[in-house]
Amino acid sequence: MNICEHILSAGASLSPFGKMLVTGFYDGATDGFVECQHCGRAYAFRKLAWDEEQDVRIYGLAPLDVSLENIRLDTLHLPPGDDPVSLVPPLGEQEREAVERLAAAPVQHVVAAANLRRGVLASKSLVVSDEDTHDWFAWLGLERDRG
Numbered sequence: 001m002n003i004c005e006h007i008l009s010a011g012a013s014l015s016p017f018g019k020m021l022v023t024g025f026y027d028g029a030t031d032g033f034v035e036c037q038h039c040g041r042a043y044a045f046r047k048l049a050w051d052e053e054q055d056v057r058i059y060g061l062a063p064l065d066v067s068l069e070n071i072r073l074d075t076l077h078l079p080p081g082d083d084p085v086s087l088v089p090p091l092g093e094q095e096r097e098a099v100e101r102l103a104a105a106p107v108q109h110v111v112a113a114a115n116l117r118r119g120v121l122a123s124k125s126l127v128v129s130d131e132d133t134h135d136w137f138a139w140l141g142l143e144r145d146r147g
């Protein structure tokens, strides 16, 4: 499974991200699953870095071969719902392990956003030689806000 063209070409103005299942939250989403609103491909996302104010977050995206609806209903055993963002309640052990397996899919793309659903500030595909990157802001060509 690859990153879809909509995420690859994500610009600053319009976010390609649609519905989101949030499994980790700290003043905003840190971990979870999100779907492309154009083609429905689902991704696991996880926070790789954030700035001092935690306003801008850098997320790694791993494409998945299951839909967000599958994850909601079959993996998390949550009731169906149309909320754009669902905060996942504390999970049982079986569900937690399933989430960990999905979240372990390899990151292929990195985006910076204050809020994934409101717009992408920077977007770049990850290649193997980048995997040891420590300064994700510099790697994406973003200024880190030092104010």
Ligand SMILES: [Zn+2]
Residues within 6 Å of the ligand: 004, 005, 006, 007, 036, 037, 038, 039, 040, 041
């Ligand atoms: Zn797409």
